[in-house]
């Protein structure tokens with residue numbers, strides 16, 4: 158039975174996952190190599206608990222208990238965690254390195270879940286000593302708000318691992334869908350080409366940033382426009398996902414928009430560092 162979870166990567170997704178897991182009663186170790194990022198995560202998680210309290214979604218006691226369940230750390234200190242959820246940056250080499258590195262330190266029964274948006278679970282599993290215990294657990298952003306979790310089975314993922322994730326998602330009070338292990342799974346295979354196309358519309362001068370977003374919000378009833386959503390996801394993450402789709406399907410329809418590549422090269426990553434298609438101060 159899973160009681161203790163380590164979340165690797167304290168960015169926007171890792172913080173959100175730690176938040177919902179702690180509220181659901183799990184002991185959580187939130188791990189990042191960057192001390193600055195751990196400090197940012199503490200502030201962001203506390204702020205999100207506060208928001209939920211103000212909206213009467215949680216009680217003060219629930220908040221205090223959940224906060225007390227989260228430990229912030231620069232490495233996994235409890236080798237007896239039963240689940241590691243990897244949420245480091247969307248880069249296959251980095252993810253493989255991280256999984257390879259922790260393999261030696263963590264209890265052989267521990268399940269490795271990855272929050273990757275698009276990378277092959279099978280390929281990540283192959284670098285570990287326990288491919289049957291590796292599974293995709295794809296949360297949506299922002300995690301405390303969004304209802305969906307995609308569970309992705311790699312070629313070797315066992316029924317027991319899958320069933321453990323089914324139970325976990327249900328305990329987190331979220332809704333699960335199951336996807337096979339193909340690039341982008343369900344959500345990003347459909348969503349990301351639309352976002353990329355919105356960037357092409359901007360690149361080709363079809364309309365302004367604002368008009369593209371208003372058109373898609375009011376014309377297709379989306380809660381936010383595709384360019385604002387790209388800024389929320391992170392433009393580096395969007396680019397990595399498009400590259401995985403492009404490479405994985407060998408199909409030119411997934412080629413990343415040159416504007417997206419330029420923005421990432423410029424260090425404009427969206428909300429997380431203050432500038433993307435919009436400015437955030």
Ligand code: NAD
Pocket residue numbers: 165166167168169170171188189190191194244245246247248251255272273274275295296297298389390391394429
């Ligand atoms: P982010 O850039 O906000 O955070 C990534 C974190 O990983 C950073 O804090 C970084 O310091 C940390 N990190 C890097 N190397 C590390 C290491 N070796 N050990 C520990 N920590 C390390 O990124 P994010 O948006 O939180 O995305 C994380 C993962 O979640 C990616 O795989 C991404 O595709 C996926 N995801 C993102 C979204 C989204 O909307 N942003 C949605 C679903 C899934």
